Amino acid sequence: xxxxxxxxxxxxxxxxxxxxxxxxxxxxxxxxxxxxxxxxxxxxxxxxxxxx
Amino acid sequence: xxxxxxxxxxxxxxxxxxxxxxxxxxxxxxxxxxxxxxxxxxxxxxxxxxxxxxxxxxxxxxxxxxxxxxxxxxxxxxxxxxxxxxxxxxxxxxxxxxxxxxxxxxxxxxxxxxxxxxxxxxxxxxxxxxxxxxxxxxxxxxxxxxxxxxxxxxxxxxxxxxxxxxxxxxxxxxxxxxxxxxxxxxxxxxxxxxxxxxxxxxxxxxxxxxxxxxxxxxxxxxxxxxxxxxxxxxxxxxxxxxxxxxxxxxxxxxxxxxxxxxxxxxxxxxxxxxxxxxxxxxxxxxxxxxxxxxxxx
Numbered sequence: 001x002x003x004x005x006x007x008x009x010x011x012x013x014x015x016x017x018x019x020x021x022x023x024x025x026x027x028x029x030x031x032x033x034x035x036x037x038x039x040x041x042x043x044x045x046x047x048x049x050x051x052x
Numbered sequence: 053x054x055x056x057x058x059x060x061x062x063x064x065x066x067x068x069x070x071x072x073x074x075x076x077x078x079x080x081x082x083x084x085x086x087x088x089x090x091x092x093x094x095x096x097x098x099x100x101x102x103x104x105x106x107x108x109x110x111x112x113x114x115x116x117x118x119x120x121x122x123x124x125x126x127x128x129x130x131x132x133x134x135x136x137x138x139x140x141x142x143x144x145x146x147x148x149x150x151x152x153x154x155x156x157x158x159x160x161x162x163x164x165x166x167x168x169x170x171x172x173x174x175x176x177x178x179x180x181x182x183x184x185x186x187x188x189x190x191x192x193x194x195x196x197x198x199x200x201x202x203x204x205x206x207x208x209x210x211x212x213x214x215x216x217x218x219x220x221x222x223x224x225x226x227x228x229x230x231x232x233x234x235x236x237x238x239x240x241x242x243x244x245x246x247x248x249x250x251x252x253x254x255x256x257x258x259x260x261x262x263x264x265x266x267x268x269x270x271x272x273x274x275x276x277x278x279x280x281x282x283x284x285x286x287x288x289x290x291x292x293x294x295x296x297x298x299x300x301x302x303x304x305x306x307x308x309x310x311x312x313x314x315x316x317x318x319x320x321x322x323x324x325x326x327x328x329x330x331x332x333x334x335x336x337x338x339x340x341x342x343x344x345x346x347x348x349x
Contacts, residue, residue, distance in 0.1 A: 012070055019085040024062050 061090035065142060065312045066128065068099035068305070071121040079124050094142040095129035096312060097165050098305050100172060105198050107175070108183075108191030119180055126176050136177040139169040145278060145311030149251055152274060153267050156255050168194070205304035209297040213289040227290055234287045243283045244272040278310040 010018075018027050064086070074082075086093060103125065106118035130137040143151065143158070150156035171190050175183070183191075215230055217223040233242060245268035252259045252267075259267070272279050285303055288295060297303075 012074070015064070016082060019082060019089060019091070022089060024089045024091060027062075 063092050063094055063142075065094050065096050065309070066099070066125075067096075067309055068102050068121070071099065071103070071124045071128070072117065074124060076124060076127070079128060083128055092140075093129045094140050095125055095169075096142055096309055097144045097168060098308050100125065100139070100141070100168050101194050101198050102305060104168070104172070104191055105195045107180070108188060108195065122172055123176055126172055130173075136173045139172050141165055141169055142312060145308035146251070148311045149247070149271065149275065149278075150255055153248060153251060153271065154255055154257055202301040202304060205301055206297040209285070209289050209295075209300075212286055213293040213295070215290055215293075227293070231287060231291050234283055234290070239283050239287075240272045240276075240279050241268055243286050244268040244275075244279045247271060247279070247282060275311055278307065281307050281310045
């Protein structure tokens with residue numbers, strides 16, 4: 001379960017890397033695959049490790 | 053209401069600290085890349101409020117930094133219109149839950165979001181000069197609102213930390229028992245159930261036990277980051293009652309933000325599951341500077 005939900009919060013650097021490598025669809029698919037159903041298409045982007 | 057463009061493949065929401073830390077140049081590059089790739093940025097209302105609390109008082113040492121962050125937020129999550137740049141905003145966490153579980157339409161809050169989006173548009177357009185009385189009053193209202201929310205959060209966490217002794221257990225034993233329950237397989241479900249009960253009470257909705265449990269399961273599955281976050285906070289409060297939550301009050305805003313990393317708004321008590329793409333229902337938003345996408349599916 002931990003791995004499933006952690007995937008939806010992304011650090012800024014990781015997010016920029018996703019954009020620079022044009023892997024938006026791959027990333028969304030990976031998140032969706034980690035969830036039980038549906039594509040999670042909302043990402044919270046942060047610059048720090050969240051205390052969650 | 054503004055529909056999401058058909059090209060939107062991903063919706064992204066930045067935390068306050070991103071807008072504080074990123075340079076305009078870096079943000080422009082990122083925004084261009086988002087546009088090319090069909091990534092659609094929205095603002096969350098509480099980062100707007102957090103930043104605006106430092107924008108009204110010229111003597112506030114964080115004033116310049118906060119204003120620059122607001123400008124970056126508007127650059128990232130705004131759209132150009134004839135009367136200035138309009139902010140696109142997502143529903144906040146608590147209201148996302150109320151809408152998702154009970155189809156509650158937060159019309160008052162949406163009107164307030166609209167005012168917040170409008171004041172951001174106008175103050176940036178004015179280059180922060182010539183603040184009107186109405187704008188100053190709204191900024192003061194936001195300062196009070198943020199302070200009230202933080203005070204309520206600290207009080208709530210203090211209440212959570214209060215575990216009383218029972219007939220069979222000392223206070224320490226009772227505390228350990230609750231922590232063990234939270235660490236168990238039903239920990240997330242238990243906090244989700246409490247959150248459902250709180251939300252129902254806030255909205256004056258009566259729920260039976262079975263209905264509460266069903267909605268708790270939906271909340272746990274539909275808002276996984278928020279519910280895990282809540283479990284962590286609850287556990288910390290109970291396991292470490294000496295924590296002074298005044299120093300942890302930013303956790304309240306993080307909690308709100310964490311609702312965005314989920315299935316988002318739901319209708320008819322079922323998670324949408326399939327993300328954003330097309331508008332489904334009117335949200336009562338009257339346009340203006342606010343584009344509310346909370347009912348999009």
